Structures are given as structure tokens and as C-alpha cells.
Amino acid sequence: MGGGAAQSMRGFAGYRIGIRNFHFRPARVVAPAGAKVTWTNRDEEPHVVVSAAAQFKNSPALDTGDSYSAVFDKPGTYACFCSIHPQMTGTIVVR
Numbered sequence: 001m002g003g004g005a006a007q008s009m010r011g012f013a014g015y016r017i018g019i020r021n022f023h024f025r026p027a028r029v030v031a032p033a034g035a036k037v038t039w040t041n042r043d044e045e046p047h048v049v050v051s052a053a054a055q056f057k058n059s060p061a062l063d064t065g066d067s068y069s070a071v072f073d074k075p076g077t078y079a080c081f082c083s084i085h086p087q088m089t090g091t092i093v094v095r
């Protein structure tokens, strides 16, 4: 998994979070306002990305290899978890 370089022509990198071994990796992402964050499920189990405070739209169930993206326009701290495995938690800090 790369760091999300070169995702657009202008060099604005998206932020990528892998879901692997029932963890969000990295568990914490710091991104500028307007950043697009993409989760990709690398597990054999389905996962669902849910905003703990309903700050962004929940993902559908992600099967192996599926991705889901959300754009974070406003600065703040966004906690997320997997609704199937609530012990899986992550944080996106938008500055």
C-alpha cells in the first residue's frame, strides 16, 4: 500500500486507509480540509466504515478489495468504526 501519492494530475494526494487484520491502517490520519480519504478492505471479511458521530455517510458493506471514499471539507476530528466489528476504530483529523 502506497502513501497515496500521485492520485491526481495536480499532485493533490488522496489519503488511503487499508483495512487489514481487523484494523484500520493507519488508525489515525491527519489531512487538510477538502481531503478525500479512501478506505480499502484488504481482509477476507466484510467491513463497514461508520462515522461515530454521523459526520459522514456510512460506507456500504465492503467486500475484499472494495473501496469507499469520503471527502472531509471541515476541520475537526472524525472518529470511525466498523459496524460489524465495533472494536475496529479509526480517527481522521482534518485541519
Ligand SMILES: [Cu+2]
Residues within 6 Å of the ligand: 046, 047, 048, 082, 083, 084, 085, 088
Ligand atoms: Cu469490520
